[in-house]
Amino acid sequence: MVIFDGVRKVYGQDSIGLDRLSLSIEHGEFVFLVGPSGSGKSTFIRLLIKEIEADEGTITVGGRNLNSMRRGRVPYLRRSIGCVFQDYKLLPGRTVHDNVAYALQVTGETPRGIRRKVPEILSLVGLSEMAQRLPDELSGGEQQRVSVARAFVNHPRLLIADEPTGNLDPDTSIGIMQLLYRINRTGTTVIMATHDREMVDKMQMRVVALDHGRLVRDQRRASYSRADVGAARTPPAG
Amino acid sequence: MVIFDGVRKVYGQDSIGLDRLSLSIEHGEFVFLVGPSGSGKSTFIRLLIKEIEADEGTITVGGRNLNSMRRGRVPYLRRSIGCVFQDYKLLPGRTVHDNVAYALQVTGETPRGIRRKVPEILSLVGLSEMAQRLPDELSGGEQQRVSVARAFVNHPRLLIADEPTGNLDPDTSIGIMQLLYRINRTGTTVIMATHDREMVDKMQMRVVALDHGRLVRDQRRASYSRADVGAARTPPAG
Amino acid sequence: MRPGFFLAEALRSIRANAAISIAATVTVLIAVFILGAFIPSFLYVQNTVDQQKDKVDINVFIADSATVQQVNGLQRNIDGLREQGLVRESTYVSKDDALADLRERLRDPSVLEELPSNPLPASFNVLPADPGQSQQIVVALQGHPAVDADLGISFASDTADRLLTVARVIQYAGGALILVLLVASILLIGNTIRLSFVARRREVEVMKLVGATNWFIRWPFVIEGILFGLAGATVAVAMLFGIKVLVVDSWAADADSALTRNDAGTIGFLALAAILVAAGAIVGALGSGITLRRFLRV
Amino acid sequence: MRPGFFLAEALRSIRANAAISIAATVTVLIAVFILGAFIPSFLYVQNTVDQQKDKVDINVFIADSATVQQVNGLQRNIDGLREQGLVRESTYVSKDDALADLRERLRDPSVLEELPSNPLPASFNVLPADPGQSQQIVVALQGHPAVDADLGISFASDTADRLLTVARVIQYAGGALILVLLVASILLIGNTIRLSFVARRREVEVMKLVGATNWFIRWPFVIEGILFGLAGATVAVAMLFGIKVLVVDSWAADADSALTRNDAGTIGFLALAAILVAAGAIVGALGSGITLRRFLRV
Ligand SMILES: Nc1ncnc2c1ncn2[C@@H]1O[C@H](COP(=O)(O)OP(=O)(O)OP(=O)(O)O)[C@@H](O)[C@H]1O
Numbered sequence A, B: 001m002v003i004f005d006g007v008r009k010v011y012g013q014d015s016i017g018l019d020r021l022s023l024s025i026e027h028g029e030f031v032f033l034v035g036p037s038g039s040g041k042s043t044f045i046r047l048l049i050k051e052i053e054a055d056e057g058t059i060t061v062g063g064r065n066l067n068s069m070r071r072g073r074v075p076y077l078r079r080s081i082g083c084v085f086q087d088y089k090l091l092p093g094r095t096v097h098d099n100v101a102y103a104l105q106v107t108g109e110t111p112r113g114i115r116r117k118v119p120e121i122l123s124l125v126g127l128s129e130m131a132q133r134l135p136d137e138l139s140g141g142e143q144q145r146v147s148v149a150r151a152f153v154n155h156p157r158l159l160i161a162d163e164p165t166g167n168l169d170p171d172t173s174i175g176i177m178q179l180l181y182r183i184n185r186t187g188t189t190v191i192m193a194t195h196d197r198e199m200v201d202k203m204q205m206r207v208v209a210l211d212h213g214r215l216v217r218d219q220r221r222a223s224y225s226r227a228d229v230g231a232a233r234t235p236p237a238g
Numbered sequence C, D: 001m002r003p004g005f006f007l008a009e010a011l012r013s014i015r016a017n018a019a020i021s022i023a024a025t026v027t028v029l030i031a032v033f034i035l036g037a038f039i040p041s042f043l044y045v046q047n048t049v050d051q052q053k054d055k056v057d058i059n060v061f062i063a064d065s066a067t068v069q070q071v072n073g074l075q076r077n078i079d080g081l082r083e084q085g086l087v088r089e090s091t092y093v094s095k096d097d098a099l100a101d102l103r104e105r106l107r108d109p110s111v112l113e114e115l116p117s118n119p120l121p122a123s124f125n126v127l128p129a130d131p132g133q134s135q136q137i138v139v140a141l142q143g144h145p146a147v148d149a150d151l152g153i154s155f156a157s158d159t160a161d162r163l164l165t166v167a168r169v170i171q172y173a174g175g176a177l178i179l180v181l182l183v184a185s186i187l188l189i190g191n192t193i194r195l196s197f198v199a200r201r202r203e204v205e206v207m208k209l210v211g212a213t214n215w216f217i218r219w220p221f222v223i224e225g226i227l228f229g230l231a232g233a234t235v236a237v238a239m240l241f242g243i244k245v246l247v248v249d250s251w252a253a254d255a256d257s258a259l260t261r262n263d264a265g266t267i268g269f270l271a272l273a274a275i276l277v278a279a280g281a282i283v284g285a286l287g288s289g290i291t292l293r294r295f296l297r298v
């Protein structure tokens, strides 16, 4: 589904985002992306949706080479990927409902489809009652959940989440996590960048660890830290 | 230091921010503010710096009644409070250095003082090398640390942090936590809203729990969840 | 369904960004208003001057003693000048015509009754093709034996010069100003629309990240631009109409006003209104469409 | 130290918000340029017309047969009109003066040598206080025994009317346009500055949350506004100066041009430049300062 081959991204002169990363993620996998602050997790994600472009190496998503992809095709790539952004990236002038609906409207979804799908996903993330609020009128965690809802609503084949639980309390986090897990079980590939040690440890999924833009660990059924390797204290949730 | 007396805040028609909250925080205390997403933690903090105003009840900060405070005095209130915002609230056109320096400039700090204090605090949060970057050129966690540095640089008597570690990896979080703890030891009152169960459990400080804007728990030397009451598994870090 | 969606999006954006909407509309309003006030004023002044300029004539007075042959010779000379393109028209005014003329122009024609004989000379009234060339015509006819030695050839050389000067000044200054105003209007509207995008740059970025194509983002903005253009231009036209009805028409109706005697035409109001509104809409649409290009390279 | 800090902040903001800075400067530039082009053009046209208007005179021809008493009576009548404020000035032109005058104005004065006697009448040359009241003066003097029955009183009634018409049209239209332009400039600049704040509203909010006082936030913006005003006005004045040197002065130097003969004054360039630049700076400062008020209620 996703293949990174020797990908390097340097911001400006000398700020290293990713450093010769090679990585392959299969269809239907669930991958945790971990690493200290500034290790390149968001850079990885931004490269995947071609928000930025690699300096070296090739990136393939769903069989399509991003390096040679024409500018005009990029919107279609992005529609096939659901993305939860670290800073939410909600449209400030639109209500919660309209923010989620926008992701459907760009694909040409009918008003009927929108009327059906949006309330459905909003109730899944627990925001049914806030459909008519503006992003400014939401708490941090609520905004984060809107971003999650928008990424899910299209039922994309690839789902990327950059710290989707950073501003959520443990209970809500587990709810979102279960949602991601259920989506993954239907065949969607899920990549999730996170700092939530508890969650990663509990799920025991594939963990890709970055540091200073380099791949420092890529392990199946693993925990947040290397120290915990193999020490699967809890079985996968679900 | 901080006294809330029957404070109620309703946004718009019926969105409850805080519901008749009474709470008193002494000089030099360290308080964790916990609660599910949307429970009113940020509302509490926004009321403290008079970003919003209470509908009912009185709020006193450092002996000054916020309800009757003149508009012109508000900037001086805010200077005496260091605040880490949940969404960072950095000035987009300014470098990391200038963002932090701005908090000193508003108080009339001399250029010499700025040249001394800013690099000091930036190295404390591990951003020395990024002093000349713009916020856009930082990772989520790095932006969060700039917000922390700006709140600390003034050595305020009251320090408020709204999820200061939401986008940080566990190691960096601990660093920030230790910093907050050290500051608290010098006599500064610290109020920290957080979802980080691990951290709260480890620190064993006063915990104030909110739910739907109501105070549901106020306990000394406590853990994140009520279930953990009294079960102090680890001694306070430091 | 799509046009409806884009229109709805445009209206949503207008409501959500009131400050920007007002600013853009006010800019169009001002630009259109100034053009709308200036163009007819300029045309009116220009036409007034032109009309007056055309009335400048030359009188070639004929001596009472001139023979018919001499007068015919003078007539041929003038016809020659017409063939050269110097003279537009010439009329023979007999002594009787002149007296009749004078009688008409006098308040109290009775004074004329006491005249023993007609003291007025016959003349050719010559309209130069170009009032600037009057002097040339005078030189060409001067000294002809049929011309009255005393009265000679009279032409309001000062009047001609004055009107010519005014006409030329107005034409150059006014033309230059209209050009400046046109360019300025387009720049100003483009400017405002560009600023309105700076304020919404982040929004456009997010739209792109969510998978919107360039045209999906652009259409609502273009429609918004058209609506700003239409709204601004319509209000400007309404204001101009108010001014026309209340001020200009009431001047014109005032019988004592010098303006009444002036039937210089200007551009019709409906034509002007149509041009201004259409221009507003087009400039708005182009302003939005073009400005957006920069922001779509996200 | 503080002024230095605020200036530095203003410059930082200008660099950081290039699009906004350019937009604001261009708006001031356009507004000042239009005013700067329009005001002197208008004054020039107005002065030209006024000057021509002032030259409109009335000739009261005196019969050769009039007695000295009669002429003195006429003189007294005219003086009376002057006391009534109708007449600005009157000059007695004797028969000799008239002939000398004519001789000067003729290309070939030799024709005059052959005259058996001086055929020209003496006259009073009367300058009306207001050319619009010429008719009144004529009526008042008409029929006086000293006035030549044939020649009577001549005044270029058409010329006067024409120039008056033009003058009035230009005065009203031009005055109205200057007013419109002034108001429009202020609105446009205020508009642009307001928009530039919409784009930076979040920034101002953050500043307030960090403990900046209103004036701490406002000063850099006001200085920024002054700098936009100065920059825009200076560029506009430079452009106007270029146009003056390249176009207007070269017209004036062109000896064949009708303009040469026109010595109508207009406003001096230095005075105009100073006024425009100062106005730009003040409008910029006020625009920023006032607009910001709304955003400081955070
Ligand atoms: N636009 C940019 N210009 C310069 N440097 C940048 C830019 N964006 C990111 N960086 C740098 O690249 C590195 C990787 O950033 P990235 O956002 O990928 O980190 P991250 O792993 O997502 O961190 P976090 O957990 O804090 O969000 C960081 O050191 C950051 O400072």
Ligand SMILES: Nc1ncnc2c1ncn2[C@@H]1O[C@H](COP(=O)(O)OP(=O)(O)OP(=O)(O)O)[C@@H](O)[C@H]1O
Binding pocket: A136, A137, A138, A139, A140, A141, A142, A167, A168, A169, B011, B012, B015, B016, B017, B035, B036, B037, B038, B039, B040, B041, B042, B043, B044, B086
């Ligand atoms: N401007 C607003 N208008 C309307 N409702 C608001 C507004 N701001 C906050 N709220 C509502 O008030 C409640 C409390 O919000 P608050 O931001 O205090 O929550 P929080 O505890 O900080 O949550 P989180 O952990 O998600 O940040 C939420 O239900 C939120 O939807």
Ligand SMILES: [Mg+2]
Binding pocket: A041, A042, A043, A086, A162, B139, B140, B141
């Ligand atoms: Mg990140």
Ligand SMILES: [Mg+2]
Binding pocket: A139, A140, A141, B041, B042, B043, B086, B162
């Ligand atoms: Mg919050």
